[in-house]
Every structure is written in C-alpha cells, then in structure tokens.
C-alpha cells in the first residue's frame with residue numbers, strides 16, 4: 243500500500259506573476275506553461291478513465307489508492323487551470339485554440355475502449371517518473387531565481403506524481419491487461435502530451451515575436467535534454483514485468499514530503515538558494 247496524501251494547497255497566482263517567470267529562460271517558461279496548459283484537459287480524462295477501470299476492480303487497497311489518485315489529480319488540474327487563466331489573460335488568448343482542440347481530442351478518446359483509455363492513462367503516468375527526475379534533479383538549472391510561486395506549484399505537482407506513479411498501471415493490469423496495447427498507450431500518452439506542450443510553447447513564443455532561430459534552438463535543446471532523461475525510464479518501462487516502484491524517486495522528493503508533513507501551508511521554495519532545498523520559506 244502506498245501512502246498517497248491529498249493536499250489542498252491554497253496556491254495563489256496574482257497578476258504580478260510574469261508569463262516568463264524565469265526571465266533568463268523564456269523558452270523553458272513557455273514549455274512548462276505549455277505543459278500546464280494540457281493539465282485541465284489531460285487530468286480529467288485520466289480521472290474518467292481510472293474511475294471506469296475501478297468498476298472492474300475488486301481489490302480494496304487498490305480501490306483506495308485509485309480514490310487518492312483521483313483526489314490528487316483533481317487538485318492538480320484545478321491549480322493549473324488558475325495558473326493558465328492568468329497566463330492567457332496576459333496577452334495569450336491564442337492558447338484557447340489549443341485548449342479547444344484538446345477538449346475535442348479527449349472527448350473523442352472517451353469513446354475508445356477501456357483498455358485503450360487506460361493504456362494511455364497508465365502509459366502517461368509511468369512516464370511522469372522521467373519528468374520528476376528532470377524537474378527535480380535539474381532544478382538548479384530549471385528553477386534557480388524563478389518566481390517561487392510558479393516553481394513551487396510545478397514541483398508540488400511532480401512530487402505527487404511520484405507518490406501515485408504506480409496506481410494507474412496497477413489499475414490497468416487489474417482491469418484490462420495487455421502488454422502490446424500498453425506499449426502503444428505509453429507512446430500515445432507520453433508523446434501526445436509532450437507534442438501539445440511544445441505547440442503551446444511555440445504559440446506563446448510566436449505571439450511575442452520570440453520564435454527566432456536562437457529561440458528555436460534553445461527550445462529544441464530543452465526538449466532534447468528532457469528526452470535524454472526520459473529515454474532510460476522509457477526503456478525500463480517497456481520491459482515486460484516492469485513496475486514503476488522499481489524506479490527510485492529522487493531523495494529530494496522524500497525530503498519535500500517530510501517537510502510538508504511537518505509544516506503544511508503553502509510549500510513555497512527558496513529559488514534564490516543555489517540548491518533549492520526541499521524546505522519551505
């Protein structure tokens with residue numbers, strides 16, 4: 243049984259937050275804003291899928307974990323929605339086009355078989371381990387001197403992704419197992435979300451006239467760097483019998499959880515600190 247805690251955190255995203263919340267890395271801000279943009283469409287879809295899978299599952303412990311998974315994901319997308327509304331209000335109404343597209347896409351995917359939906363869900367969830375490693379292990383590069391309100395929300399989300407990383411695959415294997423369908427779902431889920439995030443980033447940068455050759459190269463460099471962290475997780479995940487619990491979480495994640503248990507409140511990180519420790523200001 244995994245310890246999956248629901249944290250209702252009163253994050254606030256006031257108007258003084260800049261869309262490029264780490265001014266020296268606008269391409270990174272745009273990319274993470276793009277990831278954030280997908281969440282209010284992706285995560286409700288994950289919830290709908292796993293809720294349907296739960297109806298096929300008898301195991302009480304797994305059903306409890308699914309309930310906690312749903313509660314965490316519901317918190318995630320509602321925080322991201324608040325943040326996304328702020329970003330759009332700052333001159334990026336164009337992003338609403340991509341949102342409409344995602345709404346239609348996931349509605350259509352809702353009509354697929356439970357196995358296809360759960361393969362997408364559990365495939366994506368398995369690959370969040372790669373994102374956790376990227377964001378946490380490279381936090382000094384990605385978040386140093388970033389607006390702590392944005393960095394703290396993003397890192398809270400990824401800590402909880404680490405906490406519930408095994409729930410969707412357990413639900414998939416219990417409700418609608420199948421290796422090949424799962425492999426397809428992993429690529430489908432992981433790369434679809436990444437592709438949408440990149441499109442969001444490009445739209446944002448283009449809106450600002452910041453999509454010149456140098457920006458394209460920097461954005462490509464970030465994506466390549468991310469894929470290099472992702473690749474070993476992807477390879478391990480494809481091995482039959484793999485389970486997300488076999489991959490250890492970064493120590494920082496455990497430190498964050500202990501710090502939150504001790505302090506609660508808004509887990510604001512000190513991004514001016516060279517190490518961005520898992521302690522809250």
Ligand SMILES: [Fe+2]
Pocket residue numbers: 285314315318319399403
């Ligand atoms: Fe999430």
Ligand SMILES: [Fe+2]
Pocket residue numbers: 315367370403406
């Ligand atoms: Fe998740």
